[in-house]
Amino acid sequence: MSSLSQKRIIVGVTGGIAAYKSPDLVRRLRDAGATVRVVMTANAEQFITPLTLQAVSDHSVHRSNLLDADAESAMSHIQLARWADAVLIAPATADFIARMAHGLADDLLSTLCLATEARVAVAPSMNQRMWQHAATRENVAVLAKRGVSVFGPASGSQACGETGPGRMPEPTELVESLSALFGSQALGGVKVLVTAGPTQEAIDPVRNITNRSSGKMGYAVARAAAEAGADVVLVSGPTHVPYPEKVRVIPVISALHMHQAVMTEVANTDIFIGVAAVADYRPAEFHQQKIKKTNDQLTIKLVKNPDILTAVAKSVKPPFTVGFAAETENLEAHAREKLMRKGIDMIAANRVGDADVGLESDENELLILDRMDTKRLPRSSKRQLARNLIEEIATRYCAKSTSKNIRRAHR
Ligand SMILES: Cc1cc2nc3c(=O)[nH]c(=O)nc-3n(C[C@H](O)[C@H](O)[C@H](O)COP(=O)(O)O)c2cc1C
Numbered sequence: 001m002s003s004l005s006q007k008r009i010i011v012g013v014t015g016g017i018a019a020y021k022s023p024d025l026v027r028r029l030r031d032a033g034a035t036v037r038v039v040m041t042a043n044a045e046q047f048i049t050p051l052t053l054q055a056v057s058d059h060s061v062h063r064s065n066l067l068d069a070d071a072e073s074a075m076s077h078i079q080l081a082r083w084a085d086a087v088l089i090a091p092a093t094a095d096f097i098a099r100m101a102h103g104l105a106d107d108l109l110s111t112l113c114l115a116t117e118a119r120v121a122v123a124p125s126m127n128q129r130m131w132q133h134a135a136t137r138e139n140v141a142v143l144a145k146r147g148v149s150v151f152g153p154a155s156g157s158q159a160c161g162e163t164g165p166g167r168m169p170e171p172t173e174l175v176e177s178l179s180a181l182f183g184s185q186a187l188g189g190v191k192v193l194v195t196a197g198p199t200q201e202a203i204d205p206v207r208n209i210t211n212r213s214s215g216k217m218g219y220a221v222a223r224a225a226a227e228a229g230a231d232v233v234l235v236s237g238p239t240h241v242p243y244p245e246k247v248r249v250i251p252v253i254s255a256l257h258m259h260q261a262v263m264t265e266v267a268n269t270d271i272f273i274g275v276a277a278v279a280d281y282r283p284a285e286f287h288q289q290k291i292k293k294t295n296d297q298l299t300i301k302l303v304k305n306p307d308i309l310t311a312v313a314k315s316v317k318p319p320f321t322v323g324f325a326a327e328t329e330n331l332e333a334h335a336r337e338k339l340m341r342k343g344i345d346m347i348a349a350n351r352v353g354d355a356d357v358g359l360e361s362d363e364n365e366l367l368i369l370d371r372m373d374t375k376r377l378p379r380s381s382k383r384q385l386a387r388n389l390i391e392e393i394a395t396r397y398c399a400k401s402t403s404k405n406i407r408r409a410h411r
Pocket residue numbers: 013014015016017018041042043044092093094095096125126127130
């Protein structure tokens with residue numbers, strides 16, 4: 001089965017000469033099993049008619065006017081952004097790439113690109129000098145850094161009579177690249193349990209102890225696992241992050257609550273990924289009434305919370321267990337010590353305390369350690385990093401399952 005089967009793809013068409021190839025691209029994506037909706041910029045309509053793209057996609061085409069009440073009532077730009085599993089802009093003009101790099105949102109397609117959580121890919125297509133211009137190079141680098149995939153461009157003779165890089169790859173190649181983006185469904189049918197976010201440890205009815213975890217990384221990991229074909233359960237502490245699609249979410253508040261939810265689910269889990277920043281301690285006593293400001297000093301006694309990661313690793317039939325370590329110093333040494341002490345299979349460590357990476361930020365970098373090795377996943381968006389991490393987990397999980405099966409067969 002193609003990895004594009006049943007995937008919902010938005011093809012964005014912008015005003016470049018290669019727009020004549022877009023209908024073929026739409027047709028081939030549908031042949032691969034995808035459902036396709038087309039969004040065109042106003043300038044794209046100078047190159048190809050919406051009617052052609054409507055005919056090949058079998059859906060009316062979303063045109064550029066963001067403020068069209070009729071179009072919004074059919075499917076709003078936000079609904080469209082949520083609907084998509086991937087957005088592929090082909091052709092992507094130099095102009096559109098520049099608008100994306102600057103986060104403009106002045107028509108439907110550019111707004112969608114900002115609003116979507118889906119994978120976004122661009123297939124640049126332009127004159128070779130436009131492609132090689134420093135402005136375009138920098139804009140493309142910005143997009144790539146944000147996790148946008150760049151397909152091509154190919155090199156060769158161009159419509160303008162020049163020769164060089166800037167041709168949009170052929171539709172068959174774009175279908176292959178998009179399919180590769182969805183990966184090999186490496187976790188098809190695998191049951192994955194993820195924890196995310198902070199926990200809140202109540203002191204009295206209005207106060208609690210918590211931490212600065214945003215939940216973004218855990219949600220990105222849950223989403224990436226679902227994209228890789230896994231059945232995902234996400235046990236989430238209180239966050240403001242929208243629930244990922246195709247993931248069953250169990251909302252919890254405290255560490256005890258999270259521990260209970262995880263232990264209920266774990267028997268039915270193949271891979272456990274503990275991303276939550278679980279409070280190590282909770283107040284020993286919960287005050288039924290709000291504590292009054294009568295004394296100059298207040299002492300709150302704390303007691304240790306259960307260690308969820310260790311509990312999972314020691315459960316009767318432990319899943320492949322992955323922990324996270326947030327450290328402010330000696331990252332690798334602390335992470336390796338935690339890996340060994342907790343008896344888990346793998347750990348992903350990140351440095352926290354800097355404003356631009358880690359807990360609350362949209363970007364992160366990870367050091368991943370297993371019993372044998374250490375590998376660095378370079379800094380990128382949490383969404384992209386989560387996908388890379390899931391690939392690493394899938395490889396190790398498959399290797400462990402295979403060696404277990406071989407051992408069983410030899411008994
Ligand atoms: C005949 C013609 C062909 C063009 N082909 C391209 C092209 O292949 N790539 C590109 O980046 N711009 C091309 N342009 C310029 C774009 O159409 C222009 O930058 C436009 O503003 C793009 O609008 P859009 O990005 O909103 O679709 C072409 C312009 C003309 C008149």
